[in-house]
Amino acid sequence: MLTFGCLTLNKNIEREYFTQIAKKGRLFGFEVFCFSPADIDPKTELVHGKKYNPETENWDHSIFPIPTYIYDRCFYSSEDVLKKYGPIVQWMKNRKDIFFIGHGLPNKWKIYNELSSHPILKYYIPETIKAESADDIFNVLKKHKKIILKPENGAQGRGIIALSMKGRKIELITARHKKIIRKIFSKKDDLKKWLTQLLNVHSYLVQEYLPLHDEEMRPFDIRIFMQKTENNNWQELGRGIRKGIEGYIISNLHGGGTVEKFENFLRTVDRKKRQLLLEDIETIVTHLPQTLEQSFGPLFELGIDIGVAKDGSVWVLDTNSKPGHKTILLTNPAISEQLYSAPLTFCKQMDLQRS
Known part of the structure; x- marks a missing residue:
């Protein structure tokens, strides 16, 4: 049988998702495994991971060769974690005997430089700079009064910070463990010291803070989920609205946000603005996946996060080659069978093309 591996840094995070895929393994002629880069023995190159048992429907401890086809779902929570496990994944x-269904995307700065130079997509990309020093951050803050800092290698909304000028004071807002953290800096030197320490540990990008809130002052965005068909063509599986908690910076579900159907949101939009919004989304969906693939190599799925400002302007907030599946499953449960089968269907087609 063919071998398929779910690669993850934490086998519990997406356990149910991996299990649903594994249940379909036998139907497509695959043995399904789950393992971490740390599970690979560097001497034998054997994996001490888990193998799905279709008879018991359990994941059994097992030692096995690295699977031929790998679905990379590793999320790097920090640059240290990336440095530790990234080289193993690379x-x-x-290796010519191992095939990844999608090679993922680089850091946000490389993605920004690519998209911001695209003749069409550049109009949807917020102006961004890389913070080399605290002074770089202060310069943007002085210009816009309110800014957002994003980790260059961030994922799942971790480490995002908002800074806003409040008279002679500066307010900092971030979130940790689903709790909002606010801090007021009365002296610029105190904040400069804090930012310098932050930049010594992490790389950050700086953007103007865009007004992307609903009437209840909850941050929201549109998550569009795209995936490759077995014929290597892009298709949209669905879109939904993600809303964060009031006072939060972003709408990320890991921060306690909620999901609503896109159609419900669309009915609240003025008819003229609605048509323009749909046209903008269609432009983004048409050009963005191909542009990223041309620049960074093959992808399998893509989460595109789109923000809509009060003035109707549309912005690409983030692109994720390892998107979560919660939004699409909550807004369209009927897509589940297709979603769980897709990685195996794609690999099966890859195998046929190779043979």
């Missing part, structure tokens, strides 16, 4: 990608 080593597997470089």
